[in-house]
Structures are given as C-alpha cells and as structure tokens.
Amino acid sequence: MSTSRRDLFRLGAFAAAATVLPAFAAAPAPAVPRAARPLRILILGGTGFTGPFQVAYALARGHRVTLFNRGSRPSPEWPGEVEQLHGDRNTGDLAALEGREWDVCIDNPTTLPFWVRDAGRVLAGRVGHYLFISTISVYADGSRPGIDEDAPLAQYRGADAMAETQESLRADVGNLYGPLKARSEAEARHQFGERVTIVRPGYIVGPRDETDRFTYWPKRIAEGGEVLVPGDGRDPVQMIDGRDLGEWMIRLAEAGTTGTFNAVGPDYRLSTDAMVHGIHAVTGGPVRFTHVPAAFLAEQGVRFGADLPVWFPQEHEFGGYGQVSNARALAAGLSFRPFATTVADLLAWYRGLPSERQAELRAGMPREREAELLRAWHARAG
Template identity: 40%
Template sequence: MRLLVLGGTEFVGRAVADAAPARGWQVTVFHRGRHDPPAGAVSLLGDRADSDGLAALGVGAWDVVVDTWAGAPTAVRDAARLLAGRAGHYVYVSSRSVYAHPAPAGLTEAAPVVDGSPDAGEVAYPQAKRGGELAATGAFGDRALLVRAGLILGPRENVGRLPWWLTRIARGGPVLAPGPRDLPLQYIDVRDLADWILGAVDRGLGGPYNLVGPPGHTTMRDLLDTCVGVTGAPAELCWAEPDTILAAGIQPWNDLPLWLPPGDLHAALHGTDVTKALATGLRCRPVAETVADTWTWLRSLSGRPPLRTDHAPVGLAPEKEAEILRSLGRHAD
C-alpha cells in the first residue's frame, strides 16, 4: 500500500505515518518542513495555504490519502480534487464537533450535523471540519472515509491537555482535582486512532465513523491517580466539587483540561455511541499505557512540547489554583 499523509510530522498524522511501515506500507508525507519527517518516509514539501502550495503533489499515485486539515475547507477541496484520479481512498480526520447542538448523549453517526461548505474560507472549527468532510466526499464519493474523532490523547499531543496534567502533578504538592471522582471520560489514544484508520482502509470502509473510546473507558480519578503514579511525584490530589470550582470562576476544559462538570455538555462529549467503530476493529489500550507513554515522551524532550498555534493555551494559572486550594483549607507549596 502506498500511503500519502497530508501533514504527517505532528500528532495524528505522525501517528498514522509511524504505524504504516509495520504493515509493510510505503509512506509519503507532504508538509511544510517545520518538523522532521518520520524515518524512512518520502518527504514532499509545500504549504497548502499558498496559491501554488500543492505543486509537489502534481505527480504520483497513492492507494490512500490521510488528511488531518482543520483550517479552511478549500484546502481539503483543492487537495482532494487534485488527487481524486490518482488515489484510491481519501481519509479525512474530522471531529465530533460537526454534530449540531444540542448534541444528545449516545449520538450516532446519523445525528444532525452543522452546515458547511467545501468552498468556505476561514470559518469556525465545526463548520471547517464539516466543510472538509463535504470536500472529501465531493471528490471521492464513497471512497471517502470520514473519521469523526473525539478527544485525542497520547504521545506527541500538541494541544497540551494531558501534558499539562502530567507537568502540573510532577511539580508535586497539593493539586486541585476536579470532581466528582467517578466522572467518566471518553477519549482515544492517538495510536489506537491510527491503527483503526489503517485497518479501515484495508477493509475498504467509507462514510462517517465516530472514533473515540467506549464511554467510561476511564474516570477522572483513574486518570489523575495514574498521572501521580507514573510521575512518582509527591503530589496530593485535593478533590473539589464542581459547584466549588465553577463558583471560583474556573473554566472547564480550558483551565482544567479534559474536565467538564456533569450535565448535558459532559454527557454529549463523553457519551458518544461508538458501536460502529468497535464492530470494525477499534481497540483501545488502557489509560495507564496512554499516560505512561505520554510521560516518557515528555521527559525525552529538551524543552517544552510543541503546541498548535491555532489553540489557546490550556491549564490553570498557579495563582488561581493556590487561591482555590486555600479556600479548601489547603496550601500549595
């Protein structure tokens, strides 16, 4: 199999490019040259934001293209049209964000989606991903596979959610832990996502698939306890009820990454139906493996982990954490 990854040097694209050689696939990555390509991959340079940015893709043929683009849908449209006659399948890594609000718990791939256009320029993230889906299907029809990923964690994470928790806990001392402890979390390890994508290509799958682990794959307590264990830090988790956290002006998801208080939004984001993906080979590794491998990766870096520039930084400011810890009768070191 000849695989072309549009991107291929960072988080999701890199996981796909890294997993393919084990299957005997030949890998080509098309990227801007800002990061080193995977070992053994053919590297093509270009910037999709430029008017002639796809020139390096003007020749060549591939069995499958994997595209993780999250910006203007026109970039997906132009690439898909260019490659439609020279590639067998087009995998577009989309997002659960394409579903219309309010999104019910247990939603399937048949749930309503937001409006989008393959001809749109810069638009909001849900509309951008939906436009990308339409661009892929417009050029490839039923040869397009739409991977509606949920929360993605694991080594090389470039949003910084799990890395923030690991880094904070590694500092030790009292750590604000958002409750309830048994709050279920639904996510996908990036390597499990990559393995499913490659297996789906082998099966010739097309159309939309929700791609995230089963609901309740782990809990807030299990995740943070595992962070304490793998870092070996002298950290103490200080659990606080959701009302206490919200009353302090702390923002769920951004200030305290991964966490949403119980309610409709949590149920929608952490209760997706993944029956279709599980029936087609999705396998999810234990949370302990995801956390431990992410920590190993973080420690291998000479500096801070690279973060996406199109995401606002995540994590609670130390002074804000210290303030709420004092209100709980604890004092940060």
C-alpha cells in the same frame, strides 16, 4: 466521595499495569505483521502529531508512503524509505501531486473546506480511498450523552465556507471550527464519492501531544500535594492515544473500510476519579485529591475544558463530549493500549523536552491559581 465498584476494578487494573511498566518499556516492541497487500499511501501532512505514527506503522506493515506538506517541520528519522513532496494548500500549490496515483490518501490537517476541494480537483480519480480526520466538534449539540455518528451536525452560518481562511478561523474559532470541519466532511464526499472514510476523534493524547491538554493531569499529579479534582469524580472523560488513532487509520485503509466513525476511547466508561487515580498508579508519590463542585468553580471564573482540561461537567453544553458513542469504531477494529502505558509514555516524552518548553505548560491552570481555588473552597466548605 466514595469510588464506585466499577472504578475500583479499573483502578486495580491500572495499578497492576503500572508495576510492570518499567519491564514493559525495556522490552522490544512486538513485531508488527506485514499487511496482506502493500498499498501506496499518500499522507497529507504527516509530520505533526498523529502523522508520524501513521508513517511508522504503515512502513512496518510493508506499505509505500508519500508525504505532502509545506516542509516547515523537520521530519523524524523514519524507519524506512518515505517519499517527500512539498507544496502549500493555503495558496493552492498542489503541483507536486499532479499526474500521480495512490491507493489511499489520508488527510490529517484540514480544517478548511477549500483544502479538500483543491485536493479533490487534483486527486479525484487518482486515489482509490480517501480518509479524512475530522472531530467530534462537528456535532450540533455537544451536551447530549451518547452522541453517535448520525447526530445532527453544526451548521455553517457565514457567507461562503470556501472563502474562509486560517486567519478568519483563528479570529472566530469557537464558532467556525466545528461547522467548517462539517463542511469539509461534506466536500470530501462531494469530491471522492463513496470511497470516503470520516474519522471523528475527541481529545488526542500521548507522546507528541503539543497541546498539553491531557498532559496537565499526569504532570500535576506527578508533582504531588493536594490536587484539585473538578466535580464529584463521576463525570465521564474520553480520549484516544495518538498511536492508537494513527495505527487504526492504516488498518482502515488496508481493509478498505468506508463510513463515519467516532474515534474516542477507552472502550469502557472512564470517570474523572478513575482517570486521576489511574494516573497516580503510574506516577506514585504522596498526593491528596480534593473534589471541588462544578458550581463553585463556575463562580470562581474557572474555564471548563481549559483551566481544567479534558473535563466538562455532565450538565455543561459540552458535557456530552465525555460520553460519545464509539460502538461503530469498535466494530471496525479500533483498539486501545492500556491507559497506564499512555500515561507512562507521555510523561517520558514530556520529560525529554527542553526545560524551557516544560516550564511553559500550554493548558491547565498554574499551581498558584489551583492553590487559591483550594483555599477558597476549604473556607466555603468549612
């Protein structure tokens, strides 16, 4: 399949960026300017994927940071003083937050409405601004291109959303995840009123991504050989670097920005072809991309979004997830580092993991399965 003129322009930009990446990586990071006014920021979570990026950026901007979590994960070496409070939202243990006040609360890990309810009972009236990380999975219709923030939300069909637990969510995640996030958003507004910001990311990628969903593609392309590319290469894909998301959350807090925003990127239409060729511009090496139609993959039992992560064909029930509108977020200052930078930094981080962790890729298909599908497709196509 021929690559579009627009994609060729983007691929050229990726290749150019890749040529300067080693020098870029070796150079000191640009200084982060101090915020006009220091804030007292409470981060619920803070040691997972995006939280450490929020912490580092907030400290660089001159803010005071407090973390509240179970303390089950080791904290990174913070580039400044961070207050650590412990508790457990599963059991309602929020005693460490009682009687305290903050300018801002950022809620990172919540998937259950009762977590927001309990936080509101302790913090309402004691934080000036509440920012909640939700998901584009809250939308009722994931097939519609151009989903914006006003689209209908998934409805909870159970008996009592407040009675749902992590165990019940894990048992029926496909049916509960989006609706419970939507109910959590509603509870945030109920508890904290107008001073609420809802941020709905899609795929979050880059260093610290333990899901390996996007990582599958740079790792596979870096290995070289014949790579299966799903569809005709024109299907759109969207993602956001966890650093771009985390840093933007701090800027939203500084500006006191409220409302609801789709946090997806990039700020142009990224096709599947542009994604894989853009990755190859960073990884280099001999590689051959073979397009395999979505209909054939479906016949072979391939799970879209799992065996071939990040991607859905446009006609799929989740085909709209690659075409979500980010216009409102862009107007509110969301920005993106170059795609090539995300790929290079992700690979550097991943290759620094223990070898046994690298051997257990958590998303995508094994090489043997990919080779089997390619053989079957070549036999069919003649």
